[in-house]
Amino acid sequence: QVQLVESGGGLVQAGGSLRLSCAASGSIASIANMGWYRQSPGKQRELVAVITRGGNTNYADSVKGRFTISRDNAKNTVYLQMNSLKPEDTAVYYCNADIGVRHWYGTTANNYWGQGTQVTVSS
Numbered sequence: 001q002v003q004l005v006e007s008g009g010g011l012v013q014a015g016g017s018l019r020l021s022c023a024a025s026g027s028i029a030s031i032a033n034m035g036w037y038r039q040s041p042g043k044q045r046e047l048v049a050v051i052t053r054g055g056n057t058n059y060a061d062s063v064k065g066r067f068t069i070s071r072d073n074a075k076n077t078v079y080l081q082m083n084s085l086k087p088e089d090t091a092v093y094y095c096n097a098d099i100g101v102r103h104w105y106g107t108t109a110n111n112y113w114g115q116g117t118q119v120t121v122s123s
Contacts (some may be wrong), residue, residue, distance in 0.1 A: 022095030
């Protein structure tokens with residue numbers, strides 16, 4: 001019923017930039033928080049950045065000043081602009097969103113994950 005589809009990952013040299021996108025589709029009534037998480041081999045998944053519907057943001061200390069999260073509510077899309085990338089940013093990046101799903105009987109609140117997109121930063 002609801003899908004999060006990510007795009008924009010890839011291979012980049014240290015110091016370079018990438019922009020990730022995540023579009024939500026389906027029977028969507030509303031979207032509250034949207035965020036990006038990442039997971040490296042052997043590590044737990046960690047929060048990278050989150051943005052509220054109103055545009056308030058929060059970042060992991062490791063990415064502050066380098067990454068910027070934004071969203072387009074009309075397109076149900078969240079973005080992550082990543083600058084000054086470092087090899088330690090290498091991970092699978094996952095989109096996450098709190099979505100109000102429209103059903104015939106009403107609306108339910110659910111949390112969704114994207115399929116993940118690989119970001120690799122070479123030194």
